[in-house]
Amino acid sequence: xxxxxxxxxxxxxxxxxxxxxxxxxxxxxxxxxxxxxxxxxxxxxxxxxxxxxxxxxxxxxxxxxxxxxxxxxxxxxxxxxxxxxxxxxxxxxxxxxxxxxxxxxxxxxxxxxxxxxxxxxxxxxxxxxxxxxxxxxxxxxxxxxxxxxxxxxxxxxxxxxxxxxxxxxxxxxxxxxxxxxxxxxxxxxxxxxxxxxxxxxxxxxxxxxxxxxxxxxxxxxxxxxxxxxxxxxxxxxxxxxxxxxxxxxxxxxxx
Numbered sequence: 001x002x003x004x005x006x007x008x009x010x011x012x013x014x015x016x017x018x019x020x021x022x023x024x025x026x027x028x029x030x031x032x033x034x035x036x037x038x039x040x041x042x043x044x045x046x047x048x049x050x051x052x053x054x055x056x057x058x059x060x061x062x063x064x065x066x067x068x069x070x071x072x073x074x075x076x077x078x079x080x081x082x083x084x085x086x087x088x089x090x091x092x093x094x095x096x097x098x099x100x101x102x103x104x105x106x107x108x109x110x111x112x113x114x115x116x117x118x119x120x121x122x123x124x125x126x127x128x129x130x131x132x133x134x135x136x137x138x139x140x141x142x143x144x145x146x147x148x149x150x151x152x153x154x155x156x157x158x159x160x161x162x163x164x165x166x167x168x169x170x171x172x173x174x175x176x177x178x179x180x181x182x183x184x185x186x187x188x189x190x191x192x193x194x195x196x197x198x199x200x201x202x203x204x205x206x207x208x209x210x211x212x213x214x215x216x217x218x219x220x221x222x223x224x225x226x227x228x229x230x231x232x233x234x235x236x237x238x239x240x241x242x243x244x245x246x247x248x249x250x251x252x253x254x255x
Contacts, residue, residue, distance in 0.1 A: 002026045006042065017049040022085050034095045034103075039088075046085035046112075050076070050120050075122045083116030083128075096141070106136040131158040146173045148191070167197025169207060188213045202226045203236070216243040 004024040011017050022044025030036045056066055059073035091107030111131040119126035137152040148171040155164050171193035190212050197205040203225055209218040218241040224234055 002028065006044070014051045016051065019045070019047045019049075020085060021045045022087070036093055036095075038091045038093065038107075040090075042085070042087040042089075044085045046083045046116060048081040048118055050079050050081075076120050077122045077124070078120060081116070081118050081120065083118075084114055085111075085116075086113040087111045088113065096139070102137070102139050104136075104138050107134070109133040109135070129159040131156060133157075147171070148173075150193075150195075152197075163202070164200040165197050165205070167195055167205065167207075169193050169195035169209065171209075171211070202228070214245040214247055216241070216245075218243075 002025075004026070006020065006022045006024060008020040009017070010019075022042045024040055024042045026038050026040035028036050028038045056068075057072040057074060060067055060070040062070065087110060089107055089109035091105060093102055093106075094104040096103045109132075111133070112128045113130060115127045115130065117125055118128050134155045135153065137150055140149045140151075141147070142149070150169040150171065151167070152169065153164070153166045156162065171191045174190040174192055191210070193207075193209040193211070195207040195209075197207065199205065199222075203222045205220055205222050207218060207220045209216065211217075218239075220239040220241075222236040222239070224232055224236055
């Protein structure tokens with residue numbers, strides 16, 4: 001068994017904000033040497049906030065130009081929506097000869113199984129569609145584990161919308177250091193990585209990452225390549241990821 005906590009926040013200027021806080025529980029079942037199937041469920045909070053005074057509305061066009069002083073003509077029942085978030089997933093993984101190596105991973109995840117109502121309008125109804133995600137990765141090691149290449153892909157579909165990301169990350173091991181405590185020995189591994197991904201017909205994504213044992217810190221920048229760059233002046237978006245994996249341990253008996 002393993003447990004986790006996911007904190008996610010996405011902001012679009014002052015117009016829109018999505019926040020997810022969910023707990024995850026997973027069970028891992030070995031099926032052959034080095035291979036296992038993992039299943040998981042997530043439960044938590046899903047919230048959306050809408051900035052009523054942000055953006056432009058059709059009724060605010062006076063026939064010649066946009067006039068922000070005109071009323072929007074929209075009637076909102078609320079500016080905040082909250083719901084109970086439910087998701088599930090399954091992953092197959094193949095471990096390598098060394099501890100922590102994942103030679104192959106492939107999985108499927110579904111989000112918004114409860115289909116919460118996310119409409120802000122009076123008497124409005126908008127059920128959030130279920131989102132399906134397929135993902136896979138492989139880790140290839142070279143030069144006595146000093147270098148690692150990690151090709152990855154991610155496919156997502158939510159009703160008519162779909163996207164496909166594919167790319168590769170490369171990591172170089174900087175050093176390893178051992179630290180001895182009163183109870184167990186730790187080996188700290190430091191890796192520096194960089195990569196490039198492409199989202200089908202939409203964007204190029206540049207990544208840099210730093211790994212230190214169970215800590216992962218990543219920074220990504222999306223450069224819009226589609227016609228949408230006319231709306232964001234090709235500025236793209238930053239993404240920051242911070243991850244900590246709690247190591248497994250065994251409790252010794254005191255009796």
